[in-house]
Amino acid sequence: MTYRFIILPILLLSLAACAPVIMNGEVTSDQGFDLGKAEISASKRPEFKAYTVKAYLPDETEFKGEIKYYEKSVVLYSNDGVSMKCEFTLNDQEKKFEGGGTGSCTTSDGQKLKVKF
Structure with a gap:
């Protein structure tokens, strides 16, 4: 019975540690036109x-x-071969993404994405 009281909090803390950090942002074309909202996790x-x-x-x-x-940058890939390079500035190096920050991404076809988290 006492195992339940020990295991459940450990399980819940583990799940919370794996929760994704959501970054919301705006996408613009290479000509500067607004293309809409984007999300990075x-x-x-x-x-x-x-x-x-x-x-x-x-x-x-x-x-x-x-x-x-x-690392502060990453190259992401889509299924159809388009790449996107993202550079991140973290508010707190020890907390990593969980501490918040900003990001700037550019796709290989010229779209630009700015995010805040």
Whole structure:
């Protein structure tokens, strides 16, 4: 019976640590036209000391990639071969993405994305 009181809090804390950090932003074309809202999420992968990063653009293109804890940039790839490079500025290096920050991304076809988290 006491195991339930110990295991449940540990399980809940573990799930909270893996919750994705959501970054909302705006996408513009290479000519500066507003293309709509986008979302990027970073999910912590402690076993690899990395985050899995996913981005969803307004045209429903999905990009995926992985960034190590101490890196500040990542290249994400879509299923159709488009790439997107993102540079992040973190508010707190110790807290990583969970501490908030900003990001700037550019796709290989010229779209630009600014995010805040």
